[in-house]
Amino acid sequence: MASVSPSNSAARRIGIIAGSGSLPLALATTLRSRGETPFLLLVEGEAEVSQYADFPHEVIRITKVGRFLKALARESCTHITLAGPVKRPDLKNLLPDMEGMKLLGRITGAARKGDDGLMRAITSYVKEKGFTVVGVHELASDLLVPLGCLGKIAPTERDNTDITAGVRIVKAVGALDIGQAAIIRDGYVLAVEAAEGTDKLLKRSREFAWDEPAGVLVKLSKPGQELKADMPTIGPDTVTLAAEANLRGIAAEAGFTLVLDLKETLRRANEAGLFVVGLDSQSMGE
Structure with missing residues (x-):
């Protein structure tokens, strides 16, 4: 970029x-x-x-x-x-x-x-x-999410299936200028981001949490999005809220998502047992 x-x-x-x-x-x-x-x-x-x-x-x-x-x-x-x-x-x-x-x-x-x-x-x-x-x-390109598995926890095959499904869903809702994120669990859409933003999306999804961790937050830029004015963003608070929703992890588009305080974001993710991955979304969800 x-x-x-x-x-x-x-x-x-x-x-x-x-x-x-x-x-x-x-x-x-x-x-x-x-x-x-x-x-x-x-x-x-x-x-x-x-x-x-x-x-x-x-x-x-x-x-x-x-x-x-x-x-x-x-x-x-x-x-x-x-x-x-x-x-x-x-x-x-x-x-x-x-x-x-x-x-x-x-x-x-x-x-x-x-x-x-x-x-x-x-x-x-x-x-x-x-x-x-x-x-x-x-x-500040150093504020962008890098490609690959970023923390100590790696997604499982089940998680990767949810990530692939999530990419398709988020691309579809993004094309309609609805939102930039969705939560997927076992192939089902639990919640889609709208005007409220990702934090409130995660808070809203807590009522759907299972006893065991499951599900993935997928966050991408919208197709044709004006990146000079608005980019998807994750950070330490995203991890905390994802853990409260008992998710397995976070998948964000590498190079097109900003990450606030990557070191603290990964510290919290590792501590909570969540994975954080940077996606090459162009090769997924077509």
Whole structure:
């Protein structure tokens, strides 16, 4: 997968539009470790502001498009990335500024096409304003799930059968822009991710848990997904919730899924007896 070379970092400054979760902080920390100084626009009501005290940042409402464009220009940002989920805004209660009004017509129509349509409209608009839009995966390839069995536990033949079935299911629901994950047990679909996200999917599946561990969480990118704005993500909390649902393991698409704190993710998986594997989904589930 293509990436933005660190060798070009002297000629750029990264602006991170930060939503919820730990991904924005992980990305900012990675960039700083390379000698870069990212600027973060913290989406009001989404980003945990106290986490970013050590980074230059500003808190902005997602609808104040003009304000965040001015902030990015003021901070000499050349490249923009979106990191962390942001709830789809309630279009009835928006109070946009002038730039937000210009964008509103686009996102109103795009939102009807699902999350991918919405993200494409936003990234296209930012590009038109002269910024280069890049994906988290292009800035920090070390945050991507590697290929193969990642921990001490390996999937069994039964698990691999569930993984293959899960890939087919997730590709099908992803093509409809429904979700990026499903839980499969003995070939049966226990739950499919929708707008609630993977954490709530796992919490919801706890009521279906067997006495013995069984079932697999399969997580893939959607076909044709706008990866610059939205990528599937797993991390330590995913493992904890999968263990609470008494699953056997997690299978995520290698190279197209972000993993937060791989070391801690695998520590928890090994401790809980769960496998974590990175899939070459292109060779499966056809």
